[in-house]
Amino acid sequence: MENEKCPLNICDGTGVIVYEDNTFSECQCRKNMHLQNYLAHAKIPIDYRNKSFDEFDPNNEEQKEILVKLQEYVDVWEDVKERGIGFSLISNQTRVGKSHLACAVAHAIIEKYQKSFDKDLVLFVNVTNWIDRWRAFHARFPIGEDEQFYDPAEKQKEIDALCNLDKRMNNCELLILDDIGEIPVTSFVSSKLYSLVEYRTSNNKPIFITTNHPWDVIKKKYGDDGVRIVDRLKEKSTENTFCFDKPMKKKKRKK
Numbered sequence: 424m425e426n427e428k429c430p431l432n433i434c435d436g437t438g439v440i441v442y443e444d445n446t447f448s449e450c451q452c453r454k455n456m457h458l459q460n461y462l463a464h465a466k467i468p469i470d471y472r473n474k475s476f477d478e479f480d481p482n483n484e485e486q487k488e489i490l491v492k493l494q495e496y497v498d499v500w501e502d503v504k505e506r507g508i509g510f511s512l513i514s515n516q517t518r519v520g521k522s523h524l525a526c527a528v529a530h531a532i533i534e535k536y537q538k539s540f541d542k543d544l545v546l547f548v549n550v551t552n553w554i555d556r557w558r559a560f561h562a563r564f565p566i567g568e569d570e571q572f573y574d575p576a577e578k579q580k581e582i583d584a585l586c587n588l589d590k591r592m593n594n595c596e597l598l599i600l601d602d603i604g605e606i607p608v609t610s611f612v613s614s615k616l617y618s619l620v621e622y623r624t625s626n627n628k629p630i631f632i633t634t635n636h637p638w639d640v641i642k643k644k645y646g647d648d649g650v651r652i653v654d655r656l657k658e659k660s661t662e663n664t665f666c667f668d669k670p671m672k673k674k675k676r677k678k
């Protein structure tokens with residue numbers, strides 16, 4: 424069977440470049456393919472898969488500083504990972520590029536450090552989507568409802584999927600929690616978030632958060648759990664907490 428053509432026109436389509444002395448190396452097309460697979464596995468939303476640091480156009484000195492700090496975070500990843508040091512990006516406004524920057528960090532860490540699927544390096548989770556999925560499950564399979572109203576195999580399948588995601592959220596090396604504090608808080612939401620944050624911070628596993636709410640607001644929103652959630656997150660991101668509040672300018676095309 425004939426190979427597909429190399430999209431970069433470098434190799435013969437096999438993803439491998441063979442040299443005259445019979446040595447070989449991996450073609451960039453193969454590396455790009457691996458990167459895209461790793462990004463998908465890390466659940467980076469499709470719109471953000473190609474968002475790297477280069478695509479981010481800082482609006483002011485403050486944003487330039489944030490960008491530098493994030494790039495440094497990637498450079499010293501092996502060290503901050505051991506110490507469970509996370510990162511917090513806070514802004515009063517939406518659409519300033521927080522999720523873009525979080526995904527750029529994911530992109531850079533994966534590109535630099537991921538060599539196989541053996542380890543769960545980065546996982547991106549939007550908090551609202553995560554809780555909504557649990558809520559949909561509870562609505563579909565209410566506690567105490569007779570099994571004749573649903574297919575038990577289907578229920579088990581959904582439980583397995585949800586628990587598998589929770590397990591990955593607990594154990595991956597870097598967890599990105601996007602948009603903390605958006606959904607209406609119930610005791611289910613706050614205890615779920617607290618147990619996640621508690622588990623990861625006490626096991627030195629970094630959490631990267633983005634939020635549109637200052638710490639005080641999150642504390643108030645989540646009640647007693649809120650105080651504990653914020654204390655834990657703050658403790659692990661003291662040096663890496665950044666607030667930025669000016670909207671991003673539109674990227675101008677170079678003439």
Ligand SMILES: [Zn+2]
Nearest residue numbers: 429434450452
């Ligand atoms: Zn190629």
